[in-house]
Amino acid sequence: MHNSPIIAVDVMGGDHGPAVNIPGAIEAARTYGIRLALVGDTEKIKAELDRLPSGMLSGKVVYDIVHTDEVAGMDEKPSDILRRKKNSSIQVACRLVKEGKADGIVSAGNSGATVACGMFIMGRIPGVDRPALASVMPTEKKPIVLLDVGANVDCKPHHLFQFGLMADAYARDLLERESPRIGLLSIGEEEGKGNSQVKEAYDLFKMAKNIRFVGNVEGRDLFTGDVDVIVCDGFVGNVALKLSEGLSTSMSRILKRELLSSFLAKIGTLLARSAFKRFARMVDYAEYGGAPVLGLKGIAIVCHGASNAKAITNAVKMAAAFVEKKTNERLVEAISANEELTSFGKAVKN
Amino acid sequence: MHNSPIIAVDVMGGDHGPAVNIPGAIEAARTYGIRLALVGDTEKIKAELDRLPSGMLSGKVVYDIVHTDEVAGMDEKPSDILRRKKNSSIQVACRLVKEGKADGIVSAGNSGATVACGMFIMGRIPGVDRPALASVMPTEKKPIVLLDVGANVDCKPHHLFQFGLMADAYARDLLERESPRIGLLSIGEEEGKGNSQVKEAYDLFKMAKNIRFVGNVEGRDLFTGDVDVIVCDGFVGNVALKLSEGLSTSMSRILKRELLSSFLAKIGTLLARSAFKRFARMVDYAEYGGAPVLGLKGIAIVCHGASNAKAITNAVKMAAAFVEKKTNERLVEAISANEELTSFGKAVKN
Incomplete structure (x- = not known):
């Protein structure tokens, strides 16, 4: 066997x-x-x-x-x-x-x-400064990885850099992206936009080996699916994750209230029911199971407290796939290939 | 006249x-x-x-x-x-x-x-350290103020504190809230959650005079309408604002695609059209005109580059109301009443 x-x-x-x-x-x-x-x-x-x-x-x-x-x-x-x-x-x-x-x-x-x-x-895996909590997010196209979503609320630029390296390995193996596009969450697409932490992380990413850094992305890019990985600190990521959950819940609730307010709209909603169901499934976090903690010896999958059985099934499947594909080996490679750059980042800002 | x-x-x-x-x-x-x-x-x-x-x-x-x-x-x-x-x-x-x-x-x-x-x-108004860009956001209940949404990307705790004081004046006059509930955007509701910047700002808010601080709020609280003001730094606020715009656009696009995919759903959508229209209006940023820059001698309203004529009308109306209600006088009062606390904040973390 x-x-x-x-x-x-x-x-x-x-x-x-x-x-x-x-x-x-x-x-x-x-x-x-x-x-x-x-x-x-x-x-x-x-x-x-x-x-x-x-x-x-x-x-x-x-x-x-x-x-x-x-x-x-x-x-x-x-x-x-x-x-x-x-x-x-x-x-x-x-x-x-x-x-x-x-x-x-x-x-x-x-x-x-x-x-x-x-x-x-x-x-921790040797060489990894801070393990990060990654969330797999639904988008208009394929799901993407957002990290860190809450493990590290006060980050240095080289931490953000390592988050990107770890997520690269994850996206290759678990999301099956051949050459993941890695974006840095900021407040403008141009180089030089962002807070001081992001601007310095940008410089490290620009020099990184073996990954495909595509520059800054903005909040609006989170759901278009035009990149495969979005890097941010754990404070921003946690706000973004919870905001997304909250907004999709609020929008569904407002829409439901509007749709139930007239007879014609009610009939209409019944007729459109299967489309609404497919929509709900598309934005359903349970499909993605849970958020992996990247950078550990082994793997830990963090599930939402309100998880249903399907979310647990998907999380167990995610953990097993992570082990079978030996994603940690790939992660170690990405971290070591960029070891000197990380040290440089530490030296510049400590 | x-x-x-x-x-x-x-x-x-x-x-x-x-x-x-x-x-x-x-x-x-x-x-x-x-x-x-x-x-x-x-x-x-x-x-x-x-x-x-x-x-x-x-x-x-x-x-x-x-x-x-x-x-x-x-x-x-x-x-x-x-x-x-x-x-x-x-x-x-x-x-x-x-x-x-x-x-x-x-x-x-x-x-x-x-x-x-x-x-x-x-x-700047004397006493205001950093003017802030405030955005009026639609929620499930009444609109709320989110600030800063991009004027200050690197903030100190006492900056966040002053943002709250200024938004209090704005919410009283422009949103007609008698005693605005002010929340601090963080990654957990309990005191002590957040990054170091937010934790120190929490302490200042807790001691503030003449405002109603309700503690930390999370990303998911942005659209429930349970507070009147949400305070954050300009980096986080800008990400949150653009993320909200992006997610509501993406959700509408996905829903439309699903609804147009079958004949029955198409009929249903036609019948439910007026509900969809009311929904679209509810989440339409043009209704709110623009984002005021608080803390200036006078008032500046920043509109989205893609604004339509309605948004400009509403922005001009917002600017005039701000002047007529003498909101800057109220703002000055809030800032002066908390001057010592602000100085204390500066001394603790500089």
Whole structure:
């Protein structure tokens, strides 16, 4: 049998816990042959496994249960979870990777804690200054990678530079782009536009080896799909990500209210229903599963707390693909090829 | 006759120049009795005036033409325009305010140049460290003020603080909010979330006099309308503004494509047409006219380069209302009441 990756799933994480994580993870195991380490309360895990439709747990599904009944809260400070909750499901899942018992983790729990545990338990890839949280975003064309979306709120120019290098590897392997176009998020397309951080990062990107830097992009370019990667600091990226979610929700809500306000419009909406459904699927974040933390020894996929089973399935699939394609090897290559330039960036601005 | 404000319009500015600026400005003069100073090439201005429907230039419409044939290009550097194009329509318009011949300006031209000329020709209000570009944004409820959206890309915490104070005055007078709720854009609602700049600005806001600070807000809160003012630095604000424009355009385009893909959906769309129209109007930036530069002696309204005549009309109306309501007096009060706190902010982080 082919040795498929083992993905540790933080079963206790997220708003819905095992009720969503178990069916989501098992579906990934069943469909893609991914092996699982289900980390959490054994009793609750077994109860959810019992609830699955018969046939879902056929011989093809391979999983271990790794018991722990300590849970990291959604509102607890990541540093507290890291220091005090040694047996929380997220810490146990990360240790499985560190000990070589799993290849990556998936969690819909406290995202700050997942990033922190990933960094301090799984560990950084040597040469990577700051692991970054990347989000795969829907656009008018193909999905793109936006990073950092929240792991690093105060960044130096050389951090932005490394985010771009890591995302290049990700876009090549996971989004299957032959030569990803990398853009730097700014407030004007011309060189020289932006804040001081972005202007200095621009200079590093311009000199970078083995990547295709296309210059600055603006907020409006996030959804056209004309680049493959958009680099920004974690503060800006997090605002952009949440703003996008918020605006698409608000627009749908306003449109719905308008459409329900007259009889003719109601009939019209019924007739156009399938188009609305395709539209909703196109902007549905669950399609993309979760946000990978790039730069770790292994891989961690951070899922939205409100994730449904489909999002968990897609996140487990994403983690396994990342491992199978050996994306970290490609990432290390990109980082090392640009090591001197990164050092130069550090020296200029520290 | 009531002495209505005089608004200087940079007739040559914007993608469409006089063809849009003249009908837009005259409509504001005709409807609201605002007096105009039309700044630009006399011949082109007269040609457009001749083109207006008969009756639009009735006795009620009061305007002067201030001739200049130098134009500031959309792609020229603001500092170059400021230094070298002394007779550009934007500089001449700003000088009219400085010389007391006009009360405010409206321009759809190079927005960086408008901010720069506003600051260096019209001048800052004493006590204001950095004038800020504010944008009035549509939300699910009432419109709100987002600032800064691009005048200041590298900000200190006390700059953010003053942005909030200025926007408070604006929201009271122009949006008619009795006690505007002021939020600070960050990446989590709890105190202590954000980058270092935002965390320090939070401390200043918490101690502020005479304003209603409601704490951090997130990207997703931009369109719910649950606060009246959202404060951020000009880099983040500009990304947020352009991202919002881009996403609503992309969503409309995707939806249209989906709706035109089947016969039933096409029929449905026809039936729902009036709802779609109301929706489009609700998210139409032209309704709000333009973005005021707060903190100047006088007022400058920056319009989108692609503005239509309606946007210009609304911008001229906005400028006149700002003058009539004496919003700068209110702004000065808010700034002075918090002068010591601002100084404290400067001392802590400089």
